Amino acid sequence: xxxxxxxxxxxxxxxMVAFQKGDAAAFEQLLDKYxxxxxxxxxxxxxxxxxxxxxxxxxxxxxxxxxxxxxxxARFAAWIYRIATNxxxxxxxxxxxxxxxxxxxxxxxxxxxxxxxxxxxxPDPERVLAGSEMxxxxxxxxxxxxHNERVAVVLRRYEELSYREIAEVMNCSEGxxxxxxxxxxxxxxxxxxxxxxxxE
Amino acid sequence: xxxxxxxxxxxxxEEEREAPGAGAELSRHVAACASxxxxxxxxxxxxxxxxxxxxxxxxxxxxxxxxRRVRLEEEKPGRGHPGVRAGWQWPAAAAGVLLVVSLLTFQxxxxxxxxxxxxxxxxxxxxxxxxxxxxxxxxxxAADELSDYDSWPGAELEAAPQESENPPPAEKKQKKGxxxxxxx
Numbered sequence: 001x002x003x004x005x006x007x008x009x010x011x012x013x014x015x016m017v018a019f020q021k022g023d024a025a026a027f028e029q030l031l032d033k034y035x036x037x038x039x040x041x042x043x044x045x046x047x048x049x050x051x052x053x054x055x056x057x058x059x060x061x062x063x064x065x066x067x068x069x070x071x072x073x074a075r076f077a078a079w080i081y082r083i084a085t086n087x088x089x090x091x092x093x094x095x096x097x098x099x100x101x102x103x104x105x106x107x108x109x110x111x112x113x114x115x116x117x118x119x120x121x122x123p124d125p126e127r128v129l130a131g132s133e134m135x136x137x138x139x140x141x142x143x144x145x146x147h148n149e150r151v152a153v154v155l156r157r158y159e160e161l162s163y164r165e166i167a168e169v170m171n172c173s174e175g176x177x178x179x180x181x182x183x184x185x186x187x188x189x190x191x192x193x194x195x196x197x198x199x200e
Numbered sequence: 201x202x203x204x205x206x207x208x209x210x211x212x213x214e215e216e217r218e219a220p221g222a223g224a225e226l227s228r229h230v231a232a233c234a235s236x237x238x239x240x241x242x243x244x245x246x247x248x249x250x251x252x253x254x255x256x257x258x259x260x261x262x263x264x265x266x267x268r269r270v271r272l273e274e275e276k277p278g279r280g281h282p283g284v285r286a287g288w289q290w291p292a293a294a295a296g297v298l299l300v301v302s303l304l305t306f307q308x309x310x311x312x313x314x315x316x317x318x319x320x321x322x323x324x325x326x327x328x329x330x331x332x333x334x335x336x337x338x339x340x341x342a343a344d345e346l347s348d349y350d351s352w353p354g355a356e357l358e359a360a361p362q363e364s365e366n367p368p369p370a371e372k373k374q375k376k377g378x379x380x381x382x383x384x
Contacts, residue, residue, distance in 0.1 A: 031266055032263070035258055035262060035263065035266070036257070036258050039256065040255050040256055043256050049256050052256070053258070053259060053262055056266075057262070057265055060269075061273060064274075065273065082334065086334040089334065134252040135252045135253055135254055137252075138249060138252045142253065153250075157250050171334070171335050185243050185246055185247065188246045189242055189246045192246055192249055193242075195249065
């Protein structure tokens, strides 16, 4: 019996192919599965929650537009993150964003940090303050990275993609991805040194 | 092997979670160099510290808005043939039909299959160019970084005493390859 080519597809690519064939529910499954991850990925690229949601919508709109031409050549995750990377970096280019920490984001993040730190029922003002400072420092440090390093670090650290998947997203070798991540760590270390326990 | 070489090698090897080619020499250096051990411990700590960046939740309207935009996209009229939408397409087609017919057979024979489902118009061919744009953006970014490659922060430790590894910010900014990055 001939092997069904659908058997070799990753499940998400199979969903995309199903959507291509007219199964609208498959698109909604992809939206439910990747929506939050894509918005968070873009958020860490553009550093603005409202803009990240807007751009996340654009990513799914582009997936919808690509339904007729989609070919499952790579893992679906690599494909969607590649689109999201493109959307995020283009937004950065468009706005030529100055490296500022907007009050809107600062307040928004502080609220989330507050919620996270207090959810265990042990309010500790020092922890809250330290957590807020650290979160702000990390956000600024990530934002200070060059595009390549930022994308590679965020995909690895937060989205937990493999080097191979990141290489597919960035259209480069796995070796280049490792280099970007290592260089990103070095730059982050410089930025975060005052906050490290082991900092000199 | 000096600290600069060790840090370059270990950084990459650490990402691979395996010893690099120069493993034995590197291991000897790291075992003997407290500064390098502290440096690598800091890199691990930095990686852990990134967890402090909070995850955001989706707004309740996100899913609804995506589906609304998709429906609008689906209902968009005239997607098939931009520029040939008015009532003059039939006279125009009639005027050109002799020429078209003479070429049509030849063109169809050479035309590759471009779609799995239905007809694909130009507005749906955004992906190739879109992805090329990403490669361009990343290439520009990579080119900008090449000059920084040999001047990683901390790589100067061999030439400088350990306490200079964390110089005051004003001093850092003047170092080659670091000042070019966006300020915090």
